[in-house]
Amino acid sequence: MIAELGHFALTLAVAVALVQMLAPLAAGQLAGLSSLQRDQLMALAVPAAIVKAALILLAFLALMYAYVVSDFSVENVYANSHSAKPLIYRISGVWGNHEGSMLLWVLMVASFGAAVATFGGHLPHSLRANVLAVQSSIALAFLLFILLTSNPFLRIIDAPIEGRGLNPILQDPALAIHPPFLYAGYVGLSVSFSFAVAALIEGRIDAAWARWVRPWTLAAWMMLTLGIALGSFWAYYELGWGGWWFWDPVENASLMPWLASTALIHSAVVMEKREALKVWTILLAILAFSLSLMGTFLVRSGVLTSVHAFAVDPARGTFVLLILAIFCGGALTLFALRMSTLKAGGLFAPISREGALVLNNVLLTVACGTVLIGTLYPLGLEAVTGGKISVGPPYFNATFGPLMLALLVALPFGPFLAWKRGDVYAAMQRLVWAAAIAFAGIVVTMAIGGRGPWLAPLGIGLGLWVIAGALSEIAHRGRLGSVPLATALQRIAGLPRSVWGSSFAHAGAGIMTIGIVSMTAYQSEQVIVMREGQTTQIGGYSLTFKGAAPRRGPNYREEVGVLEVSRGGRAIVELNPAKRLYDAPRQTTSEAGIHASWRGDLYTVLGDAQAGGGYVVRLYFNPLVRLIWIGTLVMFFAGLLSLSDRRLRIGAPQRARVRSGPLPAE
Amino acid sequence: MTRKQRRGIMIGGGVIVLMIAGLLVMTALRDTIVFFHTPSDVKAGKVKDGQRFRLGGLVLEGSIKRGGGTDVGFSVTDKGSTIEVTYRGVLPDLFREGQGVVTEGRIDQGGVFRADTVLAKHDETYMPPEVAKALKEQGLWQHGKDGQAVKDQPITAKGAGKP
Numbered sequence: 099m100i101a102e103l104g105h106f107a108l109t110l111a112v113a114v115a116l117v118q119m120l121a122p123l124a125a126g127q128l129a130g131l132s133s134l135q136r137d138q139l140m141a142l143a144v145p146a147a148i149v150k151a152a153l154i155l156l157a158f159l160a161l162m163y164a165y166v167v168s169d170f171s172v173e174n175v176y177a178n179s180h181s182a183k184p185l186i187y188r189i190s191g192v193w194g195n196h197e198g199s200m201l202l203w204v205l206m207v208a209s210f211g212a213a214v215a216t217f218g219g220h221l222p223h224s225l226r227a228n229v230l231a232v233q234s235s236i237a238l239a240f241l242l243f244i245l246l247t248s249n250p251f252l253r254i255i256d257a258p259i260e261g262r263g264l265n266p267i268l269q270d271p272a273l274a275i276h277p278p279f280l281y282a283g284y285v286g287l288s289v290s291f292s293f294a295v296a297a298l299i300e301g302r303i304d305a306a307w308a309r310w311v312r313p314w315t316l317a318a319w320m321m322l323t324l325g326i327a328l329g330s331f332w333a334y335y336e337l338g339w340g341g342w343w344f345w346d347p348v349e350n351a352s353l354m355p356w357l358a359s360t361a362l363i364h365s366a367v368v369m370e371k372r373e374a375l376k377v378w379t380i381l382l383a384i385l386a387f388s389l390s391l392m393g394t395f396l397v398r399s400g401v402l403t404s405v406h407a408f409a410v411d412p413a414r415g416t417f418v419l420l421i422l423a424i425f426c427g428g429a430l431t432l433f434a435l436r437m438s439t440l441k442a443g444g445l446f447a448p449i450s451r452e453g454a455l456v457l458n459n460v461l462l463t464v465a466c467g468t469v470l471i472g473t474l475y476p477l478g479l480e481a482v483t484g485g486k487i488s489v490g491p492p493y494f495n496a497t498f499g500p501l502m503l504a505l506l507v508a509l510p511f512g513p514f515l516a517w518k519r520g521d522v523y524a525a526m527q528r529l530v531w532a533a534a535i536a537f538a539g540i541v542v543t544m545a546i547g548g549r550g551p552w553l554a555p556l557g558i559g560l561g562l563w564v565i566a567g568a569l570s571e572i573a574h575r576g577r578l579g580s581v582p583l584a585t586a587l588q589r590i591a592g593l594p595r596s597v598w599g600s601s602f603a604h605a606g607a608g609i610m611t612i613g614i615v616s617m618t619a620y621q622s623e624q625v626i627v628m629r630e631g632q633t634t635q636i637g638g639y640s641l642t643f644k645g646a647a648p649r650r651g652p653n654y655r656e657e658v659g660v661l662e663v664s665r666g667g668r669a670i671v672e673l674n675p676a677k678r679l680y681d682a683p684r685q686t687t688s689e690a691g692i693h694a695s696w697r698g699d700l701y702t703v704l705g706d707a708q709a710g711g712g713y714v715v716r717l718y719f720n721p722l723v724r725l726i727w728i729g730t731l732v733m734f735f736a737g738l739l740s741l742s743d744r745r746l747r748i749g750a751p752q753r754a755r756v757r758s759g760p761l762p763a764e
Numbered sequence: 765m766t767r768k769q770r771r772g773i774m775i776g777g778g779v780i781v782l783m784i785a786g787l788l789v790m791t792a793l794r795d796t797i798v799f800f801h802t803p804s805d806v807k808a809g810k811v812k813d814g815q816r817f818r819l820g821g822l823v824l825e826g827s828i829k830r831g832g833g834t835d836v837g838f839s840v841t842d843k844g845s846t847i848e849v850t851y852r853g854v855l856p857d858l859f860r861e862g863q864g865v866v867t868e869g870r871i872d873q874g875g876v877f878r879a880d881t882v883l884a885k886h887d888e889t890y891m892p893p894e895v896a897k898a899l900k901e902q903g904l905w906q907h908g909k910d911g912q913a914v915k916d917q918p919i920t921a922k923g924a925g926k927p
Contacts, residue, residue: 338857445767445770446770447770448770448773448774448777453774456774457777460777460778460781461781464781464782464785465785467785468785468788468789471789471793472789475793475797485799486799486800486801487797487798487799487800488797488798488800488818489793489796489797490796490797490798492792492795492796493792493793493796493797496788496791496792496795496796497785497788497789497792500788501785501788625834625852625853625854626834627834677857685857685858686857686858687857688857703854705834705854705855706830706854706855708830709830714834714854716853716854
């Protein structure tokens with residue numbers, strides 16, 4: 099009964115979505131309406147957005163209920179759940195499968211729509227109505243996708259007694275919350291998309307538009323950042339491969355919208371402050387969401403050769419491809435039609451804040467392009483010549499790497515360049531300290547790094563350069579050094595939160611760079627057979643193998659190894675890498691034994707028992723690896739800080755009050 | 765500077781970055797991509813000597829031999845031809861006889877495939893798509909191994925987690 103209720107709510111949501119989509123469009127297009135009638139039609143979109151979100155939430159809760167009570171008469175629950183599973187994984191199991199995750203996706207679309215309806219009171223009514231209409235068309239497309247190809251509420255006539263279980267490697271806390279964040283990021287970009295399309299429909303695009311759309315883009319970017327980081331963290335400690343990023347097509351699918359939305363945040367600043375780059379910003383907003391949709395298509399259709407790819411269902415693939423073609427194609431067509439009507443904005447010299455942000459955008463989008471080529475090339479080649487190839491990490495290191503390097507070298511200069519016309523030499527003078535710190539970092543790394551590749555110290559220096567550059571900006575704005583310390587600190591404390599936000603975000607990128615470089619260049623690995631009592635050294639630790647013993651868990655059996663870790667003769671910790679065999683589905687997984695410290699992670703994996711006694715063990719020392727995720731966390735909180743800036747939060751300006759003339763030179 | 769000149773500089777700069785990126789992409793694609801072949805392809809001489817490639821197929825039943833230490837030997841077959849593979853390291857959790865596998869490496873003088881990577885799978889009913897396709901082309905594998913409909917296969921980790 100509950101499942102039918104969910105199914106019904108979902109179907110009803112389709113009808114409400116239709117109303118939300120058509121009412122504002124009708125108000126704009128139908129002839130012979132009075133202005134009161136137009137207003138009423140437009141206003142209809144607001145309650146519709148809220149009701150639609152409520153209906154989809156109801157459907158989602160219905161499915162969650164079926165999972166929680168283990169109602170195996172629902173096919174989706176039977177295929178993906180098991181009654182012996184702990185409660186949290188029965189709940190996260192809702193989005194641990196195709197149908198449920200699409201329901202979560204559409205719930206997010208509707209929630210963002212309801213948020214725009216609720217918090218968009220300051221927007222012009224026609225813009226808000228059009229944004230909601232576009233947003234609703236996206237929700238409608240995915241509602242139909244769910245109902246026609248991936249219905250999670252289908253029943254089985256003879257209900258089985260037990261379910262088939264959730265893939266055990268999905269039974270993990272990080273992965274339980276990873277999809278919701280990632281989806282919030284993907285779908286948050288649909289708001290920027292809707293704003294762009296609505297502005298194109300209206301034909302009015304100005305600085306105020308950029309200011310309205312920026313918080314939404316920022317929120318989506320934050321979610322995406324955290325979602326990707328969680329996924330990477332999970333892959334790091336759960337897969338037992340000792341790596342954190344594999345350039346898997348599915349990972350690339352989430353990286354591309356992230357790169358595009360990072361570019362979008364920056365170009366929206368130029369548009370907001372200087373009314374320049376309008377055409378480009380609108381295009382980016384469209385592309386960012388199109389990349390999200392493409393990611394969905396790539397994963398949901400199983401069209402890509404990926405070690406992670408799963409069963410191919412042509413009907414679903416075709417449907418998502420159709421959605422992608424309609425939204426991406428439609429928006430780009432509209433863009434092409436309206437592009438010529440957009441007036442060119444403020445002038446600026448190539449060396450200027452705007453110029454720096456353009457460079458940021460060029461590098462990020464080109465980098466995004468190289469990832470796109472690397473991801474789609476195997477598909478294209480197979481379609482044309484039939485040859486099967488794989489494009490792996492070497493390709494991405496050779497293309498994506500240099501572009502990111504250029505971006506990081508240039509990054510600290512940007513905030514020090516003035517709008518309209520900047521001075522590189524003045525910026526350099528202000529970055530002297532940052533350069534000194536970076537140089538010191540290079541020297542120190544060379545001294546202690548030793549055996550690593552020669553590029554590695556430069557990479558560490560680059561990370562320090564970005565961090566110190568970001569801090570220099572704060573110091574410079576507070577006039578640290580040229581006014582008394584107390585005054586400077588007061589000035590620093592009074593800086594707008596958006597300044598803190600951007601500085602922290604850049605520092606986060608620097609922190610992450612250091613983590614990535616040191617993990618890539620200085621990771622040590624050992625694969626050996628260890629017998630009981632045997633000792634080995636890695637990363638300054640000494641590990642003694644004390645054997646392995648079987649153990650019984652709630653829904654698995656495991657073989658647990660015991661490794662005593664000591665450093666400098668002092669016992670530190672006992673690590674228990676394990677090999678698990680789950681009851682349902684019967685599948686083996688590795689549980690890595692990890693000892694984390696600021697110096698780095700000691701990472702151990704238990705392999706197979708050897709015929710002659712002993713076990714194969716895989717040992718890694720991953721220096722400074724935690725910085726990768728700490729960097730992303732810093733970026734996330736930087737976004738939060740920026741989002742709380744009162745300029746963005748309170749009373750965004752009405753159009754009438756926006757200056758349209760050029761700003762005076764600084 | 766006029767608006768046109770400024771725009772010219774911007775576009776010029778963008779084009780230069782694009783060209784550099786294009787060059788990087790072209791060289792990288794030429795040097796780093798790895799082709800996929802089945803044992804039959806290898807026997808038919810489709811692989812140049814010393815070329816690095818991915819070898820995919822099923823792990824032949826009864827072929828796994830553990831050497832001293834971490835050395836492992838097994839055979840990959842597509843039921844038409846079979847190739848011996850050696851690998852040093854820990855095999856993925858779901859490596860099993862009779863299951864699909866993808867390995868990456870080179871063929872040595874003795875005709876043995878020296879793999880440095882054995883690709884992990886995420887799922888007990890999962891078949892690497894390249895392998896499935898290659899086997900299907902030879903009519904040796906259909907959807908629904910073990911009588912299971914393909915859509916009933918549990919969804920793999922990355923698939924469910926990352927849309």
